[in-house]
Amino acid sequence: MIVLQGKGVSKGVAEGPVCFFRRADAAVKKETASDIESEKARVAAAQEKSVAQLEALADKARAETGEETAVLFETHAMFVEDEDYVEAIMTALEEERCNAEYAVEQAGEQFAAMLAAMDDPYMQGRAADIRDVTRRILNNLMGVAEGGVDSDVPVILAADDLAPSETLQLDKSKILGFITKGGSGSSHTAILARTMGIPAICGLGESLKEEYQGRPVCIDGETGQAVLDPDEPALAAFREKQKKQAEMRELLQTMKGQEDVTLDGREMLVYCNIGSPDDVAAVLANDGRGIGLFRSEFLYLAASDYPGEEEQFQAYKKAAAAMEGRRVVIRTLDIGADKQVEYFGLQKEENPAMGVRAIRICLNRPEVFRTQLRALYRASAYGKVAIMFPMITSVWEVRECKEACRRVMAELDAEGVSYNRETEIGIMIETPASVFVADALAREVDFFSVGTNDLTQYTLACDRQATDLGRFFDPHHPAVLRALKMAADAAHRAGIWIGICGELAADLSLLETFLAMGIDELSVSPSAVLPLRAAIRGSTAGSCTLEKLEC
C-alpha cells in the first residue's frame, strides 16, 4: 500500500484503477538514421495509413454531419499527399540523415509557419490544419493512439494536468475521479471535476508515477489522499466514507425545491457555472436557480477554426431554452492567458495573463465580436439571456461593447430577426482597476459578477497557474475581500445587482462575509448548489459581520 498526499480540489471519494491520460503529442527526438531508405518507407507507410484514416473520417462525416466536414477531412488527406510537403520531408531525411519523425515534424512546421506568417487571419488559421495533419502522421509513425482514456472500465484518470481543450474531449462516462501531478484548485481539471461532481486531487508531483498505471487506487478529494493498492482496513474505511457521503447527498436532496433564503428572510440567488450546454442537465438536477456564468470558450477551444454564428446561436439557444425563462448569463469569449487557441494566431506573450486576452481581443477584432453578439442576441428570443463582458478595466471599453451591441441590434432590426431588446448587459469584476472605477462602471451596466480567481491573481500579484505560490495565493486575503466589498457598495449605490462567479462563491466559510456585504447572487458548480443552499437556510443575515475584512 502506498499513500500519496496532494491537494484535494473536488470533494468525494472514489475507487478504481489508475489510468494515465495518453497525450497524442509524444515528443519527437532527433536521431541519426543509418538507413535512409527504410526511414522513407516508414514515412510512406504512415502517410498511407493517415490517408486511409482521413478518408474513413470523411465517409463518417458525410453520413453523420454533412458535406462540409467531409470535405475538410478530404482536404486534410490531400495535405498528407501534397507533393511539396512530401518533398520537404524527403529533403530533410536526405540532408539531415535523421529519423522519419524528425523529418515529418520539420516539414510540417515549415508549412505551418508559412501560413501562420500570412497577413490574412483565415490563412493563419490554416496553420492549425497543417499541424493537425502532421500530428496524425507522427502518431502513425510512433504508434500512438489519439489522446484520451484508453480503458473499457471507469477509471481514476491520472495526468500532469489537463489543457482546456483536452478536458472537452474526454469521455466523461469513463471517469470516476482525477489525480494530477500539477494544477491547483483553479486549474481546468479541478473546475471540470467540480462540474461533474467527482473527486479530484492535484499537486501530487512526482509521487504520481507512470508505473502505477492499471493499479487500484482509492482517492479522497477532501483530504487530498490517494491510496494505491489499499489494504483491507484502508479499503473498508474508504467504503465507509463513501457510504456516509451517499447518505449526505440524499439528505441534501431534501433541499431541492426549497428557496434560497436565510433564517431572517434575506434572499441569496444560487446560480451555476457551466462550460457547455450539456452541463445544463446537471444544473437542473441540482436545482440551480439560473446560470451565473456560461463560459463560451468551449465553442472556440474545441474548434480548429472560428465557430460560425449559427453554431454559436444553436449552443446559446439550447441553454437558454432548457433553463425555461431563468436567467442565463453568457460570458463573451475569454481566450488568451491560460486558454490558447491556435487559429486566433495570437502573438506569443511573455506574460499572457496581462496580455491581449478576453475583451481586448474582441475590441481589437470587431468581426469576431460581432459574430458572437449576433448569436447571443438571436438566442435572447428563446429565454432570459444576459450578456457579460470579461476582463474590463475601463469605462470606455464598456461603452465600446455597448456600441457593438447597439449595432448588432440595428442589424437584426433591419433583417426582421427577433431578439430581446431588454437583454441585460453586465461585466466581470476581476481586475483591481475595475474595482477602483466601479462607481462609473456601475452606471453603464445592469449587473456585476466578480471573478475571484483572476481578482485574486491580479490583486495579490500571484500567478493562478503557478503551483509553488502556496500560502501567497490566498483568496481570503483581506485585500481581495475589501475589493469585493468596494464593488458591492458601488453596485448597490447604482441600484444594480452583484454576484460572484469565481471559485470563492462556493466557499462556505465566507458565506457570512458575503451576506454581510449584501452580495445578491452566488454562482457555483452544479454539485455545490445544495450544500450552499443548506448553509444559506441555516444563516442569519442580520448578524453577519465583516470581521474577515480586518477593518
Added chain:
Amino acid sequence: MKEFDYAIRDQLGIHARPAGLLAKLAKGYGDTVITVTKGGNTVKASQLMKLMGMGVKQGDVVTVSAEGPAEEEAIAAAKKFFEENL
C-alpha cells in the same frame, strides 16, 4: 498552351476547401499540367499548400493555364471550376 485570367470573387480568396477541390481536379489530368499565376509567382494547381501559400484574396486576378495533351479539356474544366467555386 491555353490560359485565362480570372478575378476572384470568393470572400475568403483561394481558401482550403476550393484549393483542395482544385488540386483534386488538377491531379485528374495526369500529364497535362494546370498552373495558377499571381504577380509573377506560378504554382501547379496540384500543389495544394503552395497554392494556399500564395494568399490569393478576393479581387485578385490570377492567370490559369493548362499545357499538355489534354489542355483543351483541362482549361475548360478549370474555367468552369473557378466560375462555380471562386
